Amino acid sequence: MTMKEKLLTLLDIFLLVAQDPRSAQDLVIEHGAEQWTYGDLNLISTGLAREIQALHGDGSKPVVVSISENRPYVLAMVLATWKLGGIFAPLDCHAPPDMVKKMIENVSPTCALLHENDKISFEAMGGKTFSVALKSSIH
Numbered sequence: 001m002t003m004k005e006k007l008l009t010l011l012d013i014f015l016l017v018a019q020d021p022r023s024a025q026d027l028v029i030e031h032g033a034e035q036w037t038y039g040d041l042n043l044i045s046t047g048l049a050r051e052i053q054a055l056h057g058d059g060s061k062p063v064v065v066s067i068s069e070n071r072p073y074v075l076a077m078v079l080a081t082w083k084l085g086g087i088f089a090p091l092d093c094h095a096p097p098d099m100v101k102k103m104i105e106n107v108s109p110t111c112a113l114l115h116e117n118d119k120i121s122f123e124a125m126g127g128k129t130f131s132v133a134l135k136s137s138i139h
Helices: 010-019 038-056 072-083 097-107 116-124
Strands: 027-031 034-037 063-067 087-091 111-114
């Protein structure tokens, strides 16, 4: 590979597909009644990236943790974090609380995507929480 060739990241490939008029309306996520196209996922993740940037504010790259079930908004948050050049760390929501606390200490997140029930304990540890208010269905 020459210096002029660039390896594409997963984010690069996602953006190529999501911004291509031939594939932007293709379904990428189906979860229960929710259905998102590549275009939907791109718009949602861009909106989330803007919210993270506003929360984060200082221009540094965010470190975001997620303690959640595997839901569509988690993938949107992964993409949002990558769009900002940040690091996304998914943590097991079924792990014992002491283990999760230790993982959070090791990761040192700048913000977190959590289920509503977990926000209080995370905030008590000094973390900034991030609320996702998405409609149950885009279409």
